[in-house]
Amino acid sequence: NDINQSACATYNCNAPEAHVFCQGLEELLQLFIKWNSEVERYLGKEWRTKLEGILQGGPQHKYSRRHVPKGVACWGTTVGKEGTSADVFLEAAIRGDEAVKASGLEESGLEADDPEAHEPDWDAIISTLQEVRPTADDALPSPPVVEGSDMEKKAIEKAYEKAIEVQKQRIAECRQRVEELELGKVVEVRDVRITDCAVRVKHGSSRNQLDEGLTDYECWLEFEVRREGSTEWEWEHQFLLWRKDAVLPMRHFMLRMLADRTIPMPGDVGLLTGGPPCQNVSGLNRQAPQKQILNDPKNRLVTSYVRITEFLKPKYLLMEQVCDVFKKAGGLYARYALQQMVQMGYQCRAGICTAGNYGSPQGRRRALFWGALSGQEQLPAFPAPTHVCKDFNQPFPSQAAGCAVEIPDSDRKYEMVVLGDVLTDLPEISNFEESDRAEYSRPPQYITQEFLRRFPTKGGRSLAARCIYADAAMAPWQNLYQKLQDVTDGLLAEEDGKILGLGNSVLCKNKGTNKTSQKKKESSKKGMPAATPAASAAEKADGSDDDDEAQQDAADLVDEDDLDGNAGEEAKELATAINEQKNFARQTWLSHLHHLTKDAEEREVLSLMQDSEELSTIWMLGKHRLTLLAAKMAANARLRDHRTLLCNADDFGRMCAVPRLKGANFRNMPGAVTHTDNTNCVGSWHAGTKCMPGQQEEVNKQISKWNKLSPTEAANMDPIKFVYKNISMQSACPAGGMPPKPPKGLNLRSGNDKSMRVDHYGSTAQGAWRGTSKDGCPSQAFWMSTGDLVCPRWCCTYKQGQCNGRHGCFGRVWYDDIQPTVVTRAEPHNLQLIHPAQDRVLSIRENARCQGFPDFHVFVGLGKGRGGSHGKGAATVDERYMQIGNAVSPLLSANLGECLLLAAAEESPIGEGIINVELQEYEQAVADGRRKGLGFWCKHPDNKVDD
Numbered sequence: 030n031d032i033n034q035s036a037c038a039t040y041n042c043n044a045p046e047a048h049v050f051c052q053g054l055e056e057l058l059q060l061f062i063k064w065n066s067e068v069e070r071y072l073g074k075e076w077r078t079k080l081e082g083i084l085q086g087g088p089q090h091k092y093s094r095r096h097v098p099k100g101v102a103c104w105g106t107t108v109g110k111e112g113t114s115a116d117v118f119l120e121a122a123i124r125g126d127e128a129v130k131a132s133g134l135e136e137s138g139l140e141a142d143d144p145e146a147h148e149p150d151w152d153a154i155i156s157t158l159q160e161v162r163p164t165a166d167d168a169l170p171s172p173p174v175v176e177g178s179d180m181e182k183k184a185i186e187k188a189y190e191k192a193i194e195v196q197k198q199r200i201a202e203c204r205q206r207v208e209e210l211e212l213g214k215v216v217e218v219r220d221v222r223i224t225d226c227a228v229r230v231k232h233g234s235s236r237n238q239l240d241e242g243l244t245d246y247e248c249w250l251e252f253e254v255r256r257e258g259s260t261e262w263e264w265e266h267q268f269l270l271w272r273k274d275a276v277l278p279m280r281h282f283m284l285r286m287l288a289d290r291t292i293p294m295p296g297d298v299g300l301l302t303g304g305p306p307c308q309n310v311s312g313l314n315r316q317a318p319q320k321q322i323l324n325d326p327k328n329r330l331v332t333s334y335v336r337i338t339e340f341l342k343p344k345y346l347l348m349e350q351v352c353d354v355f356k357k358a359g360g361l362y363a364r365y366a367l368q369q370m371v372q373m374g375y376q377c378r379a380g381i382c383t384a385g386n387y388g389s390p391q392g393r394r395r396a397l398f399w400g401a402l403s404g405q406e407q408l409p410a411f412p413a414p415t416h417v418c419k420d421f422n423q424p425f426p427s428q429a430a431g432c433a434v435e436i437p438d439s440d441r442k443y444e445m446v447v448l449g450d451v452l453t454d455l456p457e458i459s460n461f462e463e464s465d466r467a468e469y470s471r472p473p474q475y476i477t478q479e480f481l482r483r484f485p486t487k488g489g490r491s492l493a494a495r496c497i498y499a500d501a502a503m504a505p506w507q508n509l510y511q512k513l514q515d516v517t518d519g520l521l522a523e524e525d526g527k528i529l530g531l532g533n534s535v536l537c538k539n540k541g542t543n544k545t546s547q548k549k550k551e552s553s554k555k556g557m558p559a560a561t562p563a564a565s566a567a568e569k570a571d572g573s574d575d576d577d578e579a580q581q582d583a584a585d586l587v588d589e590d591d592l593d594g595n596a597g598e599e600a601k602e603l604a605t606a607i608n609e610q611k612n613f614a615r616q617t618w619l620s621h622l623h624h625l626t627k628d629a630e631e632r633e634v635l636s637l638m639q640d641s642e643e644l645s646t647i648w649m650l651g652k653h654r655l656t657l658l659a660a661k662m663a664a665n666a667r668l669r670d671h672r673t674l675l676c677n678a679d680d681f682g683r684m685c686a687v688p689r690l691k692g693a694n695f696r697n698m699p700g701a702v703t704h705t706d707n708t709n710c711v712g713s714w715h716a717g718t719k720c721m722p723g724q725q726e727e728v729n730k731q732i733s734k735w736n737k738l739s740p741t742e743a744a745n746m747d748p749i750k751f752v753y754k755n756i757s758m759q760s761a762c763p764a765g766g767m768p769p770k771p772p773k774g775l776n777l778r779s780g781n782d783k784s785m786r787v788d789h790y791g792s793t794a795q796g797a798w799r800g801t802s803k804d805g806c807p808s809q810a811f812w813m814s815t816g817d818l819v820c821p822r823w824c825c826t827y828k829q830g831q832c833n834g835r836h837g838c839f840g841r842v843w844y845d846d847i848q849p850t851v852v853t854r855a856e857p858h859n860l861q862l863i864h865p866a867q868d869r870v871l872s873i874r875e876n877a878r879c880q881g882f883p884d885f886h887v888f889v890g891l892g893k894g895r896g897g898s899h900g901k902g903a904a905t906v907d908e909r910y911m912q913i914g915n916a917v918s919p920l921l922s923a924n925l926g927e928c929l930l931l932a933a934a935e936e937s938p939i940g941e942g943i944i945n946v947e948l949q950e951y952e953q954a955v956a957d958g959r960r961k962g963l964g965f966w967c968k969h970p971d972n973k974v975d976d
Contacts, residue, residue, distance in 0.1 A: 034118040035908035036915070038889040041100045041122050042498045045490060048088040048102035048291060051115035052223065054305065054333040055243040056105045060223040061340055063250050064292050067267065071279050072158055076287065079154050083288045092148060093285035094220060098126035102291055105223040117891050121502035125889075128501035134494040149288070155280050163271045169193060170246040192247045195226040196266065199249075203265045213257025214274035218282035220253035221292075222264070242332075252279070298343035300929065304350060304917065305330035331362065335369040338400075345409065345929060346370060346400030349917055352381055354396050355429040363429070366398055375400035378942060380411040380434045381426070382925075384918035385418030388477070388951065389881045390446045391848040392421035393918060396429070397925070401932065409932035410944040412924035417445040419974070421849040422834065434943055443955070447974065449844035449966035450477035451878040452865070455671055460681045460869040461535070461654050462673060466496070466666035476963050480954035481878055485885045495887040496669055506892040506904045524655075531658075532651025537679040537817060608793050614817045617713045617810065620799040639816055646814040650678055669887050671874040674855035674906055680839075682813040683820070684857060684868040687839050691846075691975075694837035694861065695824040700809040704761035708830040711820040712802050712810030714791070716830055718766045721757040728756060732774050748775060749790075764803035767791065770829075787826045827859055835861050842871070844966065845974040851879050853914030854907070873906065876913045881920035888912060923948050 037051040050057055068076060077084070090099045101122050104115035129135055172189055175182045206212075225248035228240040250267040254275075270279055290297060331348075338346060354362035363379065370377045377400050384393035401408040411434045425433060456470040473479040485492060500507075603623050607616045618639075622632040676684065686698045695711075696703045703709045708716035720728055731752045735743070749771060760766025771785050783789055791797045801810035811819040824838040832838060835849050840861030842848065848861075855870045857863050862870045871879075873888060890905030890912075927946035931937040938944055958964075967974045 034115055034121075035889060035891045035905075036912050037115070037118045038121045038125075038502050038891055039887070039909075039912055041098070041118075042125060042495050042502065042889050043490065043886055045098070045100040045126075047100055049100055049118075050102045050104070051118040052103070052105040053239070054303075054330045054337070055239055056223050056225065056248070058333050058337050058340070059225070059243055059245070059248045060103060060105065060250075061292065061337065062245075063223065063248070063267075064221065065294060065340075067250060068283055068287065068294075070271075071161060071276065071283055073161075076158075077294075079157055080284070080288060083149055084290065086290075088291060089289045091289055093282070093289045093291055096219060098122045103220075103222060105225070121889070121891055124504060125498035125502040128497050129494050132494065132497050134491060134497070151281050151284050154284060155277070158280070161276060163273055163276065169196060169268060170249075173244070173246065188244075189246050192226055192244075196249055196268075199224075200266045200268050203263075203269055206263065207256065207269075210259060212259050215254045215256055215270065215272075215278050217255045218252050218270070218275075218278045219255075219262065221282075221286070222251050222253075223248055224251050225249075252282075254278070293341055295340060295342055298341045299933075300345045300347065301338060301341060301343040302347045302349070303334045303337075304348065305334050331366055335366075335373070338370075338375075339373055342402075344402055344406050345932075346375060346398070347925065347929075348398040348400075350396045350398075352394050352396050352426050352429070355381075355426040355432075360428050363396060363398075370398065370400045374403050376403045376408045378408055378411070379429075379432050380942070381429055381432045382411060382434045382921055383414070383418055384881070384921050385421070385446070385847055386414030386416055386435075386441075387412070387881075387918065387920040387924050388416050388443065388446050388480075389847075389879060389918045389920055390448050390451055390477075391851055391879050391918075392418065392423055393848075393850045394423065394425070395917065395921075396432070407932040407935050407937055409925075409928045410937055410941050412921075412928050413943050413945045414441050415924070416443045417441050419445050419447060419845075419847050421847055423849055436943065444965045444967050445847075445974070446477050447845050447847055447966055448842055448865075448879070449972060450475045451481065452844065452875060453966070454478045455668070455872075455875065457867055458671060458673060458869065458872065459653070459657060460673060460676055460684070461650070461657055463654075463657060463675070464660070465500075465670060465672055466663070467668040467671045468663075468666050469668055473958070473961075473963065475966050475969075476955055476958035477965065479958040479961070479963055480951060481882075481884050483883060483885070483950065483954060485883075492667070492669070492885045492887070493665070495885070499669075499887045499889045502889045502891070503905045506890075528651035528655055529647055530651065531654040532647035532649070532678075535650055535654070535675065535678050535681075536647065536815065537677045607799060613713075613788075613799075613822055616793060616799045617801060617818065618812075618816070621801045621810070624800065639812075642814045643816045646678065668874065668884065670877065670909065671872050672906065673869045673872045674910065675903060676857065676870065678815045679813065679817045680857065681868065682815060682817075683839050684863050684870075686811075686813075686819050687841055687863060687868075689841065689866055691841070691843040691865075692834075694833070694840035695820055696833070696837070698820045698839075699811045701820050701824075702806070702808040706761045706831075707833060708761045709825055710762050710764075710766075710803075710806050710808035711818075711822070711825050712808045713800070713818055713820075714767060714822040714825045715764060715803060715806060715808065716760050716762040716766045717826070718758045718760040718769045720753065720769075721759050724756050728752060728772060729774070731756075732772060735775065762803070762806050764806035768795075768797065770826075787822065791822070791826075823858075832859065837861055839863060841865055845972065848879050851876050851914050853911040855910045873909045873913065876910065880913055880916055881918045882913070882916075883919075886919075920948075920951075923951075 033053075034051055037049045040047065040049050050060075052060070072079070088102070094101075097119065101119060104119060170193070173185060175185045225243055227243050227247040230238050230240050251264045252267060252270055253262050253264050254270070255262050269275075286292060287294070334348065348366060350362070350366075354360065354366075367377050367379060377398060380397050380399075381394055382397055384391055384395070397411070399409050399411075413436050414434070417438050454469055454471050454474050456467050458467065469482075473482055490498075603619060607619050610616045610619065622635055625635065626632055683695070683698070687693050687695070688697050690697070695701060696709055698711075701709060701711045704716060710716055731754065735748055735751050738746075749769065752772060752775060753769060758769065768790070770787070771790055773785070776784070789795070793799065802808065813819050824832075827838060828836060834840070836859055838859050839857050841863045842861055843865050852860065855862060855876070857870050864871055864875075874884070877886065877888070878884075888909040890908030892904030892908070924946055927948065928937065928944065931944070931946070966972055
C-alpha cells in the first residue's frame, strides 16, 4: 500500500525501462486475476494466438498508457481510505519524467515516437475474434460459497452484501455523471486500476494494511474512459463497460496492453522474486506476535505471494526473508513457504546468506528460498562466499544450521570489507546538513570505493538525469519547507529573528518549562513562528511522563532531613512543583536546584541563567543552520544523498558527548558509571533492584497469587510490595539502586504493557525519586545548554540497563567494524549508528554504501503528506533511510542472479547447492584498483582490525 510509494519512485528513477506496480501484494493479486478474467471475457481464451509475432521480450511502452511515464505500470486506489492510494507515486513520476525531458538529457517516456508507423492493425486482429454478447447478469461477483459454522456463514454473507452495496453505489455515481452531462457511448479506453472497499487496520505498525485479506467481492476494476460529448477522462466501474457499444474500444485497449505486456499473464513470467514484509517476523520488533504469525496482517502476505505464484506459474521463484522465519513458532513461516512451493510443483532449495560474505560492510543474514518448476527447469544453487566476513556477534539460527551458505575463510577470494572501506572518501558534513548534493573529499582510497564510484551501465540513465528526476519528484516537500521559510522571513524580517527561528525549530519538544522564568522566555521568543521540531529522545524511547498527575507526599520526592520547620514547608512546595511538571528532566532540575541552595531567589537566578544559556544555544544553532542554508552546492556535484537525519538539539548534544573512540556510547558520557554486571547509573537514575538468583520461582508464585485476588482484595495493596514480599533483592548500584521494574505477568500483562515502562513505574505519581546523584554512588547527572540531561534516563533502563554493543544507546560505529544489519531508521537512541569521527548519524549514502548500492543509484523519498518543517525535505529523508534498510544487498542479489543465469542455461553443476560465480563489474574494479595501488582497508599497513 502506501509504504512502497517511495521505493517505486526510486526504482522508476534509476530503471525507467522496468514497469513498476505501486500497490499492495493482495491488491496486485486481485488485479492479475480480474484483468485475466476481463481479457478472456472480451477477447476469448485464445487471444494469445492472435498476437503471435507481436508478443516479444519483456514489458514495453509502445502501444498503451502513453499518458503516463515510461516504467509506470498500474496502481490502485482504495475507496475512502486516506493514505493507501498510489497517486502520489504517479504524480512524482510525471514530475520527474517531465523534468528529465526539459533537461534535454533523454526523451520523455510520455512522448510517442510516431506510433502510427509501428502499430499493428488492431482492427484486423479484432475481426478474427469471436463476437461477444454482453449481459449485465454476470458483471458483479457472485455470492461466495461459504463453509463453516452458521456464525461464520452469516458474517461472510453480511460482508458480501456490504461490499456489493458499495459497488452499486459506485456504479450509480458513474451513471449519474454520464446522465447529467448527457454523454454518449465510450469512445476510447486508456487505463485500468484495481479498487477496493475492504476493511483495513486503523492503528499500529500494520496501519492501512488489509485487516483480513482481500476477497473477490470486495474489489473491482475501474477503467479510464472518454465518452462522446466530452474531452475529459473519467474512471468508471467495470460493470458500465460490459456493454455492446464499449466492446470495441475495450478490445483495442486490451490488445495494446497485452502487446506491451504491461500486466503479466500466466506463462509470461520467467522469475518471480519477493520479500513479503518482515516487520512482524523480525526479532528487532519487540511488539510482534510470537504465535499465530501467519494470521498477522503483514505476515499473511506470504499467502498472497503463494497465490500469485499459482496464478502466474513462473519458471523460477526466489523469496527472501529475515532469519527469524526459522525461529518463531517453530519455524512455521519457513516450513509453510517450502511446503507451498512443493505442492505447486516446484523443486526447492533453502539457504541463509550473509551479505558480508559478498563484499558489503555489514552482516545481514537473510533466509532465501529458490524454486524451479519440477521436470522443466534446473534448480539454481547459492553463490559461494567471495569475501571474509568479520564476526558481528549474531548467533546462527540453530534450527537452520543445515541451510548455512558458508565455506572456509581460506577458500574465499577476497579480504573482509569493513566500514573504513566505505566511509573514508566522503566529505565531512554536519548533523544539520540539508543539501542532497556534495563533492567527494578525495580520490578513491580503497578498492571498494573504486567499485562504488563506477559509472552507470552503458545504455542506462545517467547520474545527472537521475538527480534531476529525484529533485523534481521530491519537489513538493522541498517546496513546503521553502514556504515555511518564506513565512519565517516575513514574520522575522531581521536576520536575528531568522536565526532564532531556525535554532528554535530544532529544539526538543515536550520538555516542560521552568515556571520561575516562563514569562522571560515567552518575551524573548515573542514573534517567532510555530515550528514542529523532532520528537525528543525520551518521547521516542519511553514516552513523556503523562502519568505524573497524582499528588504525592513530599517525603517520596525529597530527603526527610529537609522536612523540619520552614525548610519542610519549602520541601513540600518543591514536591508539589515537581508533580506539576510532566517531564523527567524538568523534575530532576527542580530537585537539583533544591539541593544546590535553600534560597528561593538564588534558585530563580539559576533558572534564569539556564534559560539564558538555552537562548544562546538557540542562537548558535540558528546561525549554523543559516550558514548551511546559504551555502549553494553546484548542480553538477557528483555525490548524491550524502545527508544525515537531522537530530534535534538534545540528541546532537548527546552525540557530541560521546568520545570519538571505538565502542563508545552513552556509558562513556560524563557522569555515567558502569557496574560489574553491565548495568549502569547516570546520576539522575540508577541501576534497578532485582531478586537474588534462585528466587524467581518464588516471585512467580507471588505473581500468581496476586492475579487471583479480587478487585476488592487488591484495592488497598501495593502489587510491587506484594510480589516482592520476603524476596531478597540486590542492585549493583552502591547507593541501593532504584525500585524494581514490575515483573512480566503481573495483572496478566505482557512486558510491553504501559505499566511495565519506566515512565509509569518510575513516575513521581508512583513515588519515584528525583535528583542528580545519590550518596554512595559515583555517578553524577550533567546538564546540556539546551536545558536537558546529557544522559537521559531511558539509556539506563533500556534492555534492563544492560544495552551495549550494537544496541548501545548513542553508540559510535568504528572503521574496523561492520554493521550487523543496516536498519530502516537512523535515530541513535538504541542503536550503534553514530559516525566514528563526526557528531552525527551515518548518512543516507553511507547506509547505501554499507548495503552495496553504487553511488550512481539515486534515492527518492515521497513524504506521503508529511511536511518538512524540521529541515529541508525532512519528510523525504526518513523514506530514503527506510528503503535502504528494507533492501537486499545489491552485491548478494547480483551473485544470486549469476546463479540463476547458469541454471537457466542448464550449466549449473548438478547436485551442487553452493557454487562459485564471478561478477564481471566487481572483478574489473578490483583489477583497476590494484593497478592504481589500491587494496582493502584491513590490509593497509596503517590500519588494524581488532578481533
